[in-house]
Amino acid sequence: MVKYLVNSCGFSPSEAAKFSKPLAHLRSTEKPDAVLNFMRSQGLGGAVIRKVISADPRYLRYNVEKNLAPKFQFLRDLGLSESDIVDAILKNHGILLFNVQRSIVPKLEMWEGLLGSRELVLKHLKKTTRFFHSSVEKTLHPNLKFLRDECGIPEERVSVVLRSHPKLISQKPESLRALVARADELGMPRQSRMFMWTVNIIQRVSKERFEAKVEFMRRFGWSESEFSSAVRKVPTFIGMSLDMLRRKVEFFINVVGYTPSFIADKSYLLLFSLQKRVIPRFRVTEMLKSKGLWTGQGKFSCILTLSDTKFIEKFVLPHKENVPELLDILRVAGVCKGK
Known part of the structure; x- marks a missing residue:
């Protein structure tokens, strides 16, 4: 089958050797020929067919009329295009083996009820790995x-x-x-x-990575109870990389002057982009203070929650004539363009 995969599908010899193993028992190319002809008839090009076969070489053993044609037709009836069908197959290896009425339809109906729309189900079918695999x-x-x-x-x-x-x-x-x-x-x-x-x-965070973050924040002065409290308020911050977490915490402590306990209490601060929001807004407010144009009233933690439009209207536009550098700070950060 190695030679067949090279000549009929366009695989390299090394790829063909790898993908031929599940096909070793085949004594003829009748089924593979039928499968490849069917896929071509569905509008799949050579490169796409290689992707599908690479995902599961066993497809070349399938019966076109019993296994492939009904699944392709069902997916097409759902409104999926040829490229959508390929995406669904690649994300859900083995979906072409599922029985339409006993497996695919019950999953479709259940997910539609859970997600609230057929459109969202089809979106995940195309983009979420193994979406239709669970019983x-x-x-x-x-x-x-x-x-x-x-x-x-x-x-x-x-x-x-x-x-x-x-x-x-x-x-x-x-x-x-x-x-x-x-x-x-x-x-x-x-x-x-x-x-x-x-x-x-x-x-999405292994126990090891989670414990590493607990230990990391302990070194910055958080107690275990403060860590738990911060997670309860804003759980998504624990999905952040250790490097990004370190850079944000160090900036808030060493530059802004916050205490570790304050950051734990206002853990939403850790969600803001350091480069696009925290640093440029800190530089703007510091420049205004240095020129006596802002007294510092209004906590910086609250300033960070303002939308870009509100922040610019309140802190930048009133001073654009006297302090044009403010707009430059935001332009460099990619926050405003041409204002």
């Missing part, structure tokens, strides 16, 4: 039941998070329970609207 009976239903009945979290609150992070509920039930336990350890009330967001961010 409705063994994974999705048990996870929903656990969150609703045991944790007391309304389904709508769960759905809000799933619309952007559907994989949260696609994992094994025991894994989801472990994540909920970690959120409980932080003292996050299950009744809080931030609980599901906390569970979601914890899913």
